Amino acid sequence: MVDALGQNHRRSNYSKLNTPYPSSVIYLVQTAGPISIAAYMRQCLTSPDGGYYTTNREGRDQFGQKGDFVTSPEISQIFGELLGVWLVAEWMMQGRKKQGVEIIEVGPGRGTLMDDILRVWKGSVLAETVSAFKSLASSIENIYLVEASPSLQAAQKQLLCGEAPLEEVVIGHRSVSKYSGLPITWCEDIRFVPNESNQTPFIFAHEFFDALPIHAFQSVAPSPAHAQALSTPTGQISLNRPNAEAQKPQWRELLVTPTPPPSLMTSTTATNSKDQKADFQLSLAKASNPSSLLLPSQSQRYKAVLPTPGSIIEISPESNSYAAEFARRIGGSKNPKPSASSAVPPAPHKPEPSGAALILDYGPSATIPNSTLRGIRAHQLVSPFSSPGEVDLSADVDFLGLVEAALGASDNVEVHGPVEQGGFLEQMGIKERAEMLIRGMKKSSPKEATVMSGNDDKAENEEENDVHTREKTIREAVERLISRLPGRGMGTLYKALAIVPERSGKRPVGFGGGLGG
Numbered sequence: 001m002v003d004a005l006g007q008n009h010r011r012s013n014y015s016k017l018n019t020p021y022p023s024s025v026i027y028l029v030q031t032a033g034p035i036s037i038a039a040y041m042r043q044c045l046t047s048p049d050g051g052y053y054t055t056n057r058e059g060r061d062q063f064g065q066k067g068d069f070v071t072s073p074e075i076s077q078i079f080g081e082l083l084g085v086w087l088v089a090e091w092m093m094q095g096r097k098k099q100g101v102e103i104i105e106v107g108p109g110r111g112t113l114m115d116d117i118l119r120v121w122k123g124s125v126l127a128e129t130v131s132a133f134k135s136l137a138s139s140i141e142n143i144y145l146v147e148a149s150p151s152l153q154a155a156q157k158q159l160l161c162g163e164a165p166l167e168e169v170v171i172g173h174r175s176v177s178k179y180s181g182l183p184i185t186w187c188e189d190i191r192f193v194p195n196e197s198n199q200t201p202f203i204f205a206h207e208f209f210d211a212l213p214i215h216a217f218q219s220v221a222p223s224p225a226h227a228q229a230l231s232t233p234t235g236q237i238s239l240n241r242p243n244a245e246a247q248k249p250q251w252r253e254l255l256v257t258p259t260p261p262p263s264l265m266t267s268t269t270a271t272n273s274k275d276q277k278a279d280f281q282l283s284l285a286k287a288s289n290p291s292s293l294l295l296p297s298q299s300q301r302y303k304a305v306l307p308t309p310g311s312i313i314e315i316s317p318e319s320n321s322y323a324a325e326f327a328r329r330i331g332g333s334k335n336p337k338p339s340a341s342s343a344v345p346p347a348p349h350k351p352e353p354s355g356a357a358l359i360l361d362y363g364p365s366a367t368i369p370n371s372t373l374r375g376i377r378a379h380q381l382v383s384p385f386s387s388p389g390e391v392d393l394s395a396d397v398d399f400l401g402l403v404e405a406a407l408g409a410s411d412n413v414e415v416h417g418p419v420e421q422g423g424f425l426e427q428m429g430i431k432e433r434a435e436m437l438i439r440g441m442k443k444s445s446p447k448e449a450t451v452m453s454g455n456d457d458k459a460e461n462e463e464e465n466d467v468h469t470r471e472k473t474i475r476e477a478v479e480r481l482i483s484r485l486p487g488r489g490m491g492t493l494y495k496a497l498a499i500v501p502e503r504s505g506k507r508p509v510g511f512g513g514g515l516g517g
């Protein structure tokens with residue numbers, strides 16, 4: 001098989017890679033030739049044959065200190081609680097719907113975020129909004145979790161539903177929440193979630209978009225005029241007149257190809273020891289393909305970069321599709337007429353736009369991501385092309401791309417952000433909530449219970465030390481979530497984006513607005 005560089009790769013050369021679980025990736029490359037980064041990510045992350053998220057391997061957990069990465073809900077319960085408060089505030093701003101409310105989370109991980117959100121209504125973290133929380137809880141009819149991994153679905157079910165029975169339904173599986181008795185339904189794609197015009201969906205996407213597949217393209221300078229020819233089965237035919245488009249820079253896709261064996265490597269294919277350990281590498285396609293002709297043409301932002309040869313852009317069609325789906329569920333479709341080319345039914349006409357989507361992820365606020373594909377293992381950055389299926393893969397989110405997709409899908413929504421996570425959480429009251437937790441912890445500390453004999457100073461000191469340790473843990477977690485210092489926190493790196501019904505620019509809470517807009 002010949003790849004984009006014209007190199008001959010035989011099966012025997014690549015049968016022994018650095019992981020025991022890459023067979024689907026190897027087969028795809030060997031049968032289809034060079035593949036897009038999107039196809040590579042899809043195989044590595046969600047393939048039933050060794051996918052990182054879809055394969056349950058004994059003793060491995062992707063999340064937490066013992067896993068590969070830690071997400072905000074695992075850092076502090078306050079994060080999820082504040083997202084629950086955000087939902088309450090948005091629900092109040094939209095007139096306190098009494099029925100038809102549904103909660104959708106895409107990519108729920110272990111279920112920690114949803115667990116914290118649901119606990120808000122059970123325990124009510126803010127005393128002054130107890131009645132509002134109860135009213136909202138009574139208006140919720142369904143909770144949907146969009147999750148492709150059977151093993152993660154099982155973890156979410158155990159955390160959120162406990163021993164409640166799990167039943168199979170048309171779109172997936174269903175159980176009931178241990179907090180409220182509300183039905184929780186799992187499905188593999190948001191398109192399986194019922195979309196009714198009278199529903200009010202509140203959608204959460206936390207560290208979801210960064211794992212969706214991307215395509216990468218590089219701007220290539222035009223070829224010399226003398227090289228313009230047309231390849232035909234009978235040979236090369238010189239063009240009688242210059243091809244105007246060929247005299248301009250063009251996009252070429254960066255494709256995933258196997259790394260040549262050491263005996264075939266040159267100084268241009270292996271530049272350091274880390275590269276030599278990778279099972280795959282990126283190669284520039286020698287000609288345009290359908291993706292390079294179509295995807296970069298869909299935004300003026302990409303067209304503005306094209307005239308600069310060597311420029312690289314990353315585009316995630318699946319990310320844009322999800323953002324558009326969020327917008328249609330909130331504001332109704334721009335074009336509700338069915339399309340003959342689409343197997344997915346169009347979004348229904350929505351007489352009254354309602355609901356909201358909150359996206360939290362990492363990526364630039366105003367630029368196009370480029371060369372951001374990364375591998376993460378045991379909390380360390382590693383090559384995304386080594387140990388496929390055993391390494392988490394992610395790329396920066398193109399937030400402006402999500403904005404374009406949402407506004408292009410519905411006339412009845414507006415988008416706020418992206419704003420830095422640190423500022424968003426501060427506006428939501430993360431510091432105040434931390435102080436509430438600390439005060440409550442100190443107040444409930446049973447110092448009086450430790451003095452049961454005439455001399456129990458040791459027990460009292462241990463209790464005080466424990467309270468001090470927990471207080472320190474709470475403060476350090478909050479600082480990590482909001483810190484803007486490079487390398488010390490997530491306050492600047494992570495962004496928040498909201499999609500809400502069109503309301504003349506009244507800002508949501510956390511984005512510069514209050515309950516009154």
